[in-house]
Amino acid sequence: MADSSPCTAMVCRCNSNVCQLRLDFQSFDIAQPNSDERLAARAVQRTQCLDATFTATSRSGNPPVICGTNSGYHMILEADANCNRLNFDWFENAPRQWRILITQVPCNSPNKAPEGCTQYFTGIMGTVESYNFQGGTHLANQDYLNCVRTELGFCQIEWSHSPLEGDFSISADKPGGSSGDNCSLDYVGILGGFLPGNDPFNNPNNDRFCGSGLMSRTSTITSTISSIQVPFGLRFVTDLGETDDVDDLQGGFKLNYMQIPC
Numbered sequence: 001m002a003d004s005s006p007c008t009a010m011v012c013r014c015n016s017n018v019c020q021l022r023l024d025f026q027s028f029d030i031a032q033p034n035s036d037e038r039l040a041a042r043a044v045q046r047t048q049c050l051d052a053t054f055t056a057t058s059r060s061g062n063p064p065v066i067c068g069t070n071s072g073y074h075m076i077l078e079a080d081a082n083c084n085r086l087n088f089d090w091f092e093n094a095p096r097q098w099r100i101l102i103t104q105v106p107c108n109s110p111n112k113a114p115e116g117c118t119q120y121f122t123g124i125m126g127t128v129e130s131y132n133f134q135g136g137t138h139l140a141n142q143d144y145l146n147c148v149r150t151e152l153g154f155c156q157i158e159w160s161h162s163p164l165e166g167d168f169s170i171s172a173d174k175p176g177g178s179s180g181d182n183c184s185l186d187y188v189g190i191l192g193g194f195l196p197g198n199d200p201f202n203n204p205n206n207d208r209f210c211g212s213g214l215m216s217r218t219s220t221i222t223s224t225i226s227s228i229q230v231p232f233g234l235r236f237v238t239d240l241g242e243t244d245d246v247d248d249l250q251g252g253f254k255l256n257y258m259q260i261p262c
């Protein structure tokens with residue numbers, strides 16, 4: 001590809017029975033988001049992708065703009081009848097390396113994600129990381145769904161994270177985490193979430209999580225969060241920057257899931 005910014009590719013479906021494009025980032029390393037200190041001139045734009053961006057178009061709402069290190073992650077686009085546009089932008093001398101495997105997914109494929117899912121995971125257990133988790137900083141201006149295929153004979157999903165510091169680091173509610181309507185700027189949404197042992201239909205305020213641990217608002221101990229709502233999904237929402245009164249930037253999340261038999 002050309003070595004001057006921008007680098008644009010149009011991806012056109014090979015026939016009308018292609019519904020989605022799956023982009024697998026075999027390698028993806030471009031400039032990290034802005035990490036300026038809280039009092040610097042650009043501080044209001046902390047964690048925004050200022051020095052490089054990857055953008056893609058999708059027929060039903062565009063996926064988030066990303067930057068940083070995203071090797072091994074993927075992104076799903078709803079295929080447009082008039083081709084989808086992939087675009088890398090960067091400032092001079094910013095690092096840039098990528099290798100993307102593009103798969104055209106037929107409309108009737110069992111591997112096709114429900115519409116609206118930016119990432120799609122299969123299998124009864126797995127791990128989901130936020131974009132640029134490897135780079136150490138979550139990104140601003142995100143709002144996307146990570147979906148998990150409900151495997152045959154399974155009715156429930158459980159989300160949890162390791163006790164390692166940093167595997168859930170969304171906002172500055174320290175120590176510990178927060179949930180429900182306490183989380184309004186940056187948060188992980190677990191659609192239909194409920195605490196272990198509780199009524200899945202009547203356990204309000206466990207559908208959004210922020211802070212530095214996945215837990216209920218009445219606890220200081222991390223918890224597994226379950227859901228029976230399909231498609232199984234994890235939403236990630238961040239606002240336009242980081243104004244928290246701390247110097248540390250948060251890393252995002254690395255969450256494990258396990259499906260539970262019916």
Ligand SMILES: [Ca+2]
Binds near residue numbers: 138170171172186242
């Ligand atoms: Ca944050």
Ligand SMILES: [Ca+2]
Binds near residue numbers: 185186239241
């Ligand atoms: Ca934020």
